[in-house]
Amino acid sequence: MLAFYRRLYPYKSIFGWLNHEHAPTKRFTHREWAFTLPPDTYVRYQSFADAEDLKKQVCQLNPTRFEIGPVYSAKPRDRKTVRAANFTPQLRELVFDIDMTDYDEIRTCCSGADICKRCWAFIAAAVHILDHSIRDQFGYKHLLWVYSGRRGIHLWISDKEAMELTDEQRRALVGWLTVIQGGKEMRKKVNVRQGSKPLPPGIQMALEPLGPIFHELILLDQDCFAEEEGWETLLQLFPDPDVVRGLRAKWEVKPLSSEAKWEDVKNMTKAGKDQKTHDNIKAAMEDIVLQYTYPRLDAEVSKHRNHLLKAPFCVHPKTGRVCVPVDPSTIDRFRPERVPTVSQLLRELDEAGASAGGEAAAEHHSDWQKTSLKPYVDMLDRHVAALMDETRRAKRDAGPDRSW
Amino acid sequence: MQGGEDRRKAQAQKNIVEVEYHGTKGLRYPHRLNFYDKPPSGDITIEEFETCALDRLRILAEIESSFVRNRPWEELSKITLAQCEKYLQLNSNSAKTVDKEAQRKKDHVGHFVLRLAFCRSEELRRRFVKAEMALFRVRYEKDDAQELKDFQNSRDFGWEEVSAKEKADHEEHLKAASAWSNRDVNVLTDGYYKVKWTRVPDLVEKRRVFLKAGMAWVPSREQSSIVFQEFQANLMKALEMTAKALPFLDEDTRIVPILNNLSQGFLAGVSSEWSTATAGSGNEITADMIDDMARKHFPACMRNLHECLRRDKHLKHFGRLQYGLFLKVLGLSIDEAITFWRRSFSNIQDDKFNKEYRYNIRHSYGLEGKRANYPAKSCQQILMSDQPGTGDSHGCPYRHFSPDNLQTALLSMYSSQGLTAADLPEIMNTVKAGHYHVACTRVFEITHARQGVAKGEGIGGGESVTHPNQYAARSRELEREREGASGKKEDDGDVVMG
Numbered sequence: 001m002l003a004f005y006r007r008l009y010p011y012k013s014i015f016g017w018l019n020h021e022h023a024p025t026k027r028f029t030h031r032e033w034a035f036t037l038p039p040d041t042y043v044r045y046q047s048f049a050d051a052e053d054l055k056k057q058v059c060q061l062n063p064t065r066f067e068i069g070p071v072y073s074a075k076p077r078d079r080k081t082v083r084a085a086n087f088t089p090q091l092r093e094l095v096f097d098i099d100m101t102d103y104d105e106i107r108t109c110c111s112g113a114d115i116c117k118r119c120w121a122f123i124a125a126a127v128h129i130l131d132h133s134i135r136d137q138f139g140y141k142h143l144l145w146v147y148s149g150r151r152g153i154h155l156w157i158s159d160k161e162a163m164e165l166t167d168e169q170r171r172a173l174v175g176w177l178t179v180i181q182g183g184k185e186m187r188k189k190v191n192v193r194q195g196s197k198p199l200p201p202g203i204q205m206a207l208e209p210l211g212p213i214f215h216e217l218i219l220l221d222q223d224c225f226a227e228e229e230g231w232e233t234l235l236q237l238f239p240d241p242d243v244v245r246g247l248r249a250k251w252e253v254k255p256l257s258s259e260a261k262w263e264d265v266k267n268m269t270k271a272g273k274d275q276k277t278h279d280n281i282k283a284a285m286e287d288i289v290l291q292y293t294y295p296r297l298d299a300e301v302s303k304h305r306n307h308l309l310k311a312p313f314c315v316h317p318k319t320g321r322v323c324v325p326v327d328p329s330t331i332d333r334f335r336p337e338r339v340p341t342v343s344q345l346l347r348e349l350d351e352a353g354a355s356a357g358g359e360a361a362a363e364h365h366s367d368w369q370k371t372s373l374k375p376y377v378d379m380l381d382r383h384v385a386a387l388m389d390e391t392r393r394a395k396r397d398a399g400p401d402r403s404w
Numbered sequence: 405m406q407g408g409e410d411r412r413k414a415q416a417q418k419n420i421v422e423v424e425y426h427g428t429k430g431l432r433y434p435h436r437l438n439f440y441d442k443p444p445s446g447d448i449t450i451e452e453f454e455t456c457a458l459d460r461l462r463i464l465a466e467i468e469s470s471f472v473r474n475r476p477w478e479e480l481s482k483i484t485l486a487q488c489e490k491y492l493q494l495n496s497n498s499a500k501t502v503d504k505e506a507q508r509k510k511d512h513v514g515h516f517v518l519r520l521a522f523c524r525s526e527e528l529r530r531r532f533v534k535a536e537m538a539l540f541r542v543r544y545e546k547d548d549a550q551e552l553k554d555f556q557n558s559r560d561f562g563w564e565e566v567s568a569k570e571k572a573d574h575e576e577h578l579k580a581a582s583a584w585s586n587r588d589v590n591v592l593t594d595g596y597y598k599v600k601w602t603r604v605p606d607l608v609e610k611r612r613v614f615l616k617a618g619m620a621w622v623p624s625r626e627q628s629s630i631v632f633q634e635f636q637a638n639l640m641k642a643l644e645m646t647a648k649a650l651p652f653l654d655e656d657t658r659i660v661p662i663l664n665n666l667s668q669g670f671l672a673g674v675s676s677e678w679s680t681a682t683a684g685s686g687n688e689i690t691a692d693m694i695d696d697m698a699r700k701h702f703p704a705c706m707r708n709l710h711e712c713l714r715r716d717k718h719l720k721h722f723g724r725l726q727y728g729l730f731l732k733v734l735g736l737s738i739d740e741a742i743t744f745w746r747r748s749f750s751n752i753q754d755d756k757f758n759k760e761y762r763y764n765i766r767h768s769y770g771l772e773g774k775r776a777n778y779p780a781k782s783c784q785q786i787l788m789s790d791q792p793g794t795g796d797s798h799g800c801p802y803r804h805f806s807p808d809n810l811q812t813a814l815l816s817m818y819s820s821q822g823l824t825a826a827d828l829p830e831i832m833n834t835v836k837a838g839h840y841h842v843a844c845t846r847v848f849e850i851t852h853a854r855q856g857v858a859k860g861e862g863i864g865g866g867e868s869v870t871h872p873n874q875y876a877a878r879s880r881e882l883e884r885e886r887e888g889a890s891g892k893k894e895d896d897g898d899v900v901m902g
Contacts, residue, residue, distance in 0.1 A: 040759045085526075085647070102794050138601065139618030161618070165602065172605030176615070183792035185708075185805040185813070192611070194584050200611040201577035296794065 001315060002062050004342045007349065007367045009058070009313055010377045015051035016384040017144070017158070017312075018068070020391045024050045027091065032069030032076040034308050035061055044069075044308075045076040064317045067308035071163075089305040094140070094162040094170065097309065098126050100151035102296040108222045108230070113318075115151040115336055118221055123153055124331045125213045126295035129206045130155065131328045133177060137202055138162075142390070144383050145326045147339060149316025153326065154309060158387055160394070167304055174302045179203060179294045187236045190291045196276075196283035206294065207286060214289045218258065224292065225258040234261070237291065238284050240277060243268055312380065315342050324376040325383070345371045433508035435555045436496050437543060439635060440642075444512050453517055454662050459491040460514035461666060464535040471534070484542045496548050520659075521666035523647040528667060529640065537636050544628060561630055563597035566621055571596060574614060574621075581614040582623065595624035603637075604629050689735045691744035697734075699820075701879035703844055703872045704801045705786060706730055707817045712797040717751045722790050723798040724761075728768050729780040733873045738769045782871045783841055802840035807832060814847065821851035844869045848879070855882040 019028040033046040033054070043061075048054040058066065070089035074082045100119060104111050109118045127145060134140050134157065142158040165173070182189045193199050199207065218224050225231040231251055235244045247264060256264075269281045301307050314323050320341040326334055352370035368377050448456075466487045470480040488494065494511055495502050515536070522532035544552070571578065575591050582589040601620040607613045607629050613620040622630060689697065698710040709727040713719050719727065724745075731741060745765055749757055763772055770777045783800065792799040801810055811828050827850050834843040845868040849857050862868050863878040 105794065136617070137615040139616075161602070169602050169605045172609035173601075175609035176611055180794070181791060182806075183794065183796045183799060183804055185797075185801070185809045187806045187809070189794070197583040198580045200583070201580045201614050202611065204577075204580055299791075299793065 001064075001342060002059065003346055004315060005058050005062070008345055008371065008373060009055070010368055010380065011051040011055045013377055013380045013384055014311065014313065015054070016388065017380060020158070020387050022388070027071050030071045030073070030075050032072060032308070034067045034069060035063040036065045037061055037063050045079055047076040065314045066311050068311045069308045070305045091163040092305040094157040094165060094173070095302055095307070095309050096130065096155040097148070097298040097301040098123060098153050098295060099298055102298070106218075106222070106224060106292055108224060113151055117335060120334065120336060121217045121221065122293075124334070125210070125217065125293050127153060127328050127331045128209060130177070130295050133202060133206060138173065142383065142387050143328070144312070144380070145328050145331070146312045147324055147326050147334070147336065148310065149314070149321050149323045150319050170305070171303045174297065174299045176202060177295075178297055178299055179290055180296050187233070188287070188291070190287040190294070193283065196279040199286065203290065207289065210289050210293045214293050218292045219262055220259060223258045225261045226255070231261060234288065237288050238281070240280060243281060322373065322376075324373075325379045327379065340372045345373055348372060433505060433512070435558060436494055436508070436551060437540070437547060437555050438508065438512060438515075439559065439638065440512065440515050441638070443516050444509065448513060450658055452513065453659070456510050456514035457517035457521065457662070457666055459510070460518055462491050463487045463539060464518070464532070467535045467538045468531065480538065481542045481545065484539065485546065494543065497551055498548070518666065519643060519646055520650070521663040523643045523650060524667065529643045529647070533636055533639050533643065536639060537632065540635050541632055544631065556631070561634060563599050563622070563627075563630060566596035566598055568592070574616070577614045578621065581612065584612060596621050597624065597627065597630070598622075599630055603633050606633065688737060689740070691736070691740045691747065694731070694736075694744060700883065701876045703869065703875040704814065704817060704847065705799065706872055706876070708801050708813065709797055713748050717749055720796050720798075722792070722796060724764065725768065726781055726786060726798045728765060729778055730872055732769060733780040734876060738766065738771065741765055741769065780871070780873050783844075783869060786872070787840060800840055802835050802843045807835070810835065818847060818851050822853055823847065823850050841868050841870060844875070848875060852879065852882055855886055857882070
């Protein structure tokens with residue numbers, strides 16, 4: 001692990017990503033870092049002058065993982081020397097966390113910490129929807145998706161305006177995006193409309209791409225309504241007892257695929273007695289599509305500026321996989337099991353070193369270039385370049401009067 | 405050079421506007437509503453300083469207590485207006501016989517004195533802003549239409565009108581965004597204004613606007629939301645600045661005691677009686693007693709958590725928090741609490757328990773970290789904050805369970821205490837209307853009917869449940885009273901026998 005953090009971790013790119021320009025600013029120097037040290041120590045309120053300083057500390061402490069927090073009004077390291085009132089979070093990327101465990105009640109392939117190619121499709125659907133909604137509705141541009149190393153995905157938004165959001169505004173934004181709500185004991189978890197009126201615009205737009213996903217993923221692949229437990233859950237989402245009775249009578253008799261059952265539901269809308277029943281069933285169907293495919297957000301993570309989130313390129317202690325950035329446009333083809341692990345990377349490094357002979361023995365900043373980590377670091381670097389461009393432009397626009 | 409000239413011109417123009425403004429109106433306070441941008445100037449006596457503040461405080465305290473009691477907005481508004489009538493009249497411009505200037509000055513001075521008193525901690529600032537915001541909204545909603553318009557025009561709220569073409573392009577979306585209200589909406593004729601979404605977070609949270617590229621399209625009838633948000637944001641910022649400036653204030657020894665007094669008055673206005681454990685009064689309970697107590701005395705939220713804990717041998721974070729603080733206030737000591745949780749998490753190894761849970765339990769008793777004495781969560785907090793996610797068991801069953809699950813749960817929890825299926829329709833109706841605390845109170849009455857609690861009596865004196873600990877405390881009190889009474893009877897019997 002130490003070798004990874006000494007030779008491969010892309011400190012410079014991470015620095016640029018958090019700092020938005022080359023010379024260190026408060027965005028980096030006043031930033032909180034937290035380290036998890038073996039066996040079970042958690043060190044908060046660390047801060048560093050630059051990428052070198054960070055690297056030195058990481059190599060010295062050799063943490064199992066580290067997390068990134070907000071930019072405070074003072075250096076977190078010095079927080080004991082300032083009054084509590086003068087030590088408050090100021091800036092923070094807007095972050096989201098989607099975790100596979102929240103899908104346990106609907107996925108049929110795995111549960112708990114396990115994840116397979118099939119359940120990754122839930123994550124992929126969530127990424128599509130969220131990425132599009134945030135860009136289109138909130139107008140943010142600098143989105144970085146990062147695989148969490150095991151069974152989830154993180155999103156970091158670095159736009160200046162997103163960084164400046166207050167906790168209240170973050171809560172509002174999460175409220176806008178949250179559709180699935182209610183604990184274990186709440187069966188119908190989608191309650192976003194009045195009666196059978198149209199869905200609010202943001203959700204209506206999300207529904208269009210979710211239709212085909214529902215068909216592919218829920219009906220065909222996961223086959224969620226094949227077993228009795230599955231289709232009973234489905235029936236409980238219809239408000240009209242007549243509809244439920246009709247469908248149950250049919251499904252109890254002979255086993256049908258999920259697709260065939262959904263066909264039955266569709267036919268119910270056509271056979272609807274009057275406009276009102278028709279609307280009700282249609283609304284219920286839309287809500288079901290949402291309940292099974294709409295992104296399930298861990299809201300608490302996004303609501304507070306001072307929530308800590310694992311840094312990209314950390315190694316997940318259980319799986320040994322690196323938390324690499326993910327391109328949302330190719331998310332469907334992303335395979336968690338193909339993400340490089342530490343041991344694999346170190347082997348590659350040794351092989352590269354052996355072939356290059358003795359001169360490569362010295363430590364080098366860009367050792368990652370010789371390994372399969374390269375495409376991922378390049379991805380982050382492209383993201384950073386766009387961020388830095390934006391900062392430069394903003395500085396130029398706000399720059400001094402050039403009337404001379 | 406060019407720029408300088410423009411600036412001068414603009415300045416001159418502005419002066420003219422201001423002169424006109426003062427010239428035509430001749431008033432220091434042209435509007436009934438005030439954004440309190442500038443502090444009052446001129447001399448005031450120390451008595452005036454204090455009375456202005458005290459009178460305003462009476463109104464704010466009433467507002468805050470309305471929030472705590474969960475009163476609906478209309479009721480709060482009515483009470484606040486009555487309180488204003490008593491302590492701080494504020495007439496509209498059409499009133500001719502009263503000294504409007506004096507009224508408005510009192511309003512102005514009172515606000516700024518309270519700012520000084522309440523800027524000193526985050527908690528006080530938050531509460532002050534919330535109460536002031538409510539007061540502003542009450543007045544705003546009651547203001548005369550024309551005067552309101554004048555007031556709106558007197559400030560630049562930075563909204564931009566949506567063009568007819570844009571409206572036509574997004575007609576469907578705008579219509580859908582208004583679907584929550586039962587009004588007929590004609591998107592093309594109604595006015596819409598674009599503002600940065602961050603200025604109307606409340607509308608965004610409830611999805612009452614259309615969002616595009618970071619701009620919220622606000623229908624004109626929701627315009628007030630922008631005004632309120634602006635008021636709130638301004639006040640919060642101003643308070644933070646006042647807090648920073650306060651230590652450097654060259655202040656008089658007469659003022660500080662008044663300010664201290666004021667902020668304490670505000671704090672005392674709201675009960676925080678459930679924040680400390682009832683230890684020391686013979687009320688200590690031990691880990692072994694909890695199973696039995698849960699069955700006899702706990703409200704549904706805690707019963708549910710207790711049963712989940714027994715069934716799953718685990719609770720998630722917010723569940724532990726809600727239940728743990730409740731038990732603390734009930735009188736469970738820290739040692740007993742550790743014993744209780746250790747035994748309850750029977751599937752978890754000692755090592756893991758000590759690592760992951762012990763600290764949090766001690767933290768909630770104020771023995772770790774910042775050592776704060778956390779109060780148990782009130783019904784309001786349980787209802788409003790930290791909504792349960794998938795797999796969570798905390799929250800309020802009346803609100804967070806689906807109707808049929810709630811009915812099943814209630815019957816299984818309380819049928820041994822006298823709740824029958826015949827009681828359910830009434831309870832479910834109150835739940836449906838959103839009066840969760842009323843439903844909980846009704847369950848209390850039914851399950852304590854044997855102890856002589858009648859319908860409408862609530863947890864004593866007609867009061868309804870606002871805190872789970874209050875529920876449990878009253879239930880235990882009733883039990884003790886009954887035990888006391890029957891004990892006495894036996895004694896009497898003995899005497900006769902003797």
